[in-house]
Amino acid sequence: MAVDYLVYVSQATKAVSDGDLKDILAKSREYNAGADISGMLVFAYGRDGRRGSFMQLLEGDAGEIETLREKIFADPRHHTKIVIEKGSKAERDFSDWSMAFKNAPEDSLAAFPAFADLGSDHFFERCQTGRISGSLAFLKDFWDADRSDA
Ligand SMILES: Cc1cc2nc3c(=O)[nH]c(=O)nc-3n(C[C@H](O)[C@H](O)[C@H](O)COP(=O)(O)O)c2cc1C
Numbered sequence: 825m826a827v828d829y830l831v832y833v834s835q836a837t838k839a840v841s842d843g844d845l846k847d848i849l850a851k852s853r854e855y856n857a858g859a860d861i862s863g864m865l866v867f868a869y870g871r872d873g874r875r876g877s878f879m880q881l882l883e884g885d886a887g888e889i890e891t892l893r894e895k896i897f898a899d900p901r902h903h904t905k906i907v908i909e910k911g912s913k914a915e916r917d918f919s920d921w922s923m924a925f926k927n928a929p930e931d932s933l934a935a936f937p938a939f940a941d942l943g944s945d946h947f948f949e950r951c952q953t954g955r956i957s958g959s960l961a962f963l964k965d966f967w968d969a970d971r972s973d974a
Contacts, residue, residue, distance in 0.1 A: 827916050828886040830893060831909040831959040833942075833951055834902040836875040840867065844901070845925070852923040859888045862918045864963050868928040868943035877943040878902055881963050883916050906951045909959045917964050926967060935969065936962055 845867060856862065861884035870876040880896075882889045897905045918924050933940045939962050941947045950956050 826912050826914060827883050828889055828912045829881060829883040829910065829960065830889050830907060831879065831881050831963065832893070832897075832905055832907045833948070834878045834880075834905040835948065836867075836870070836877065836902055837900060838875055839870075840876050840901075848901075849923055849925055854922075856884075856892070856922040859892060860884050861888055861892060862916050862921055862923075864918050864921065864924040864926070864967060866926055866928050866942075866963065866966065868933070869930065870943055877947070879942065879959065879963070881918065881960065883913075883918065886912075904948060906948070908951050908956045913960075917960070918967075924967060928966070932966075932970065936966060938962070939966075 849865070852865070861882055863881040863883055865881075866879040868877045868879070882892060893907075928942060930940075930943075933942060938956070938958060939947075947956075
């Protein structure tokens with residue numbers, strides 16, 4: 825069944841610990857399951873003195889996605905939130921996950937040239953000016969890459 829989706833990026837406000845990520849994921853998994861939202865969250869460690877960056881896919885009902893997007897975008901733990909892709913697609917890619925998660929250390933992104941600088945100023949400049957495409961395909965491929973090391 826066709827499903828709506830949205831991908832955004834943002835920058836962490838403060839250094840993000842494993843505990844912070846666990847809290848975000850616990851909350852996400854509880855809420856998203858109730859709203860029938862699935863998706864994936866990537867955290868890239870900071871570069872250029874930044875505190876780290878997020879990329880998140882939300883998939884589900886358009887109204888539920890918008891409600892959740894507003895909630896997430898109001899969260900002071902991140903800033904510079906930019907929606908980089910949205911639309912509808914034939915089916916969910918993360919139907920088993922109310923929120924899948926993967927860390928993205930710099931070397932793990934080397935195989936994805938357009939996203940290798942996720943977490944850098946340059947990447948966010950490209951997002952601001954609409955020069956990022958293929959984020960959904962990237963998230964799917966990144967999820968499947970090196971699963972044993974994740
Ligand atoms: C990067 C990031 C991603 C988040 N993703 C989700 C999410 O998918 N689902 C969710 O319910 N909360 C998510 N949150 C948490 C929300 O922003 C917010 O803290 C939470 O929904 C507040 O719930 P409460 O008002 O019931 O405490 C995320 C937060 C951050 C920083």
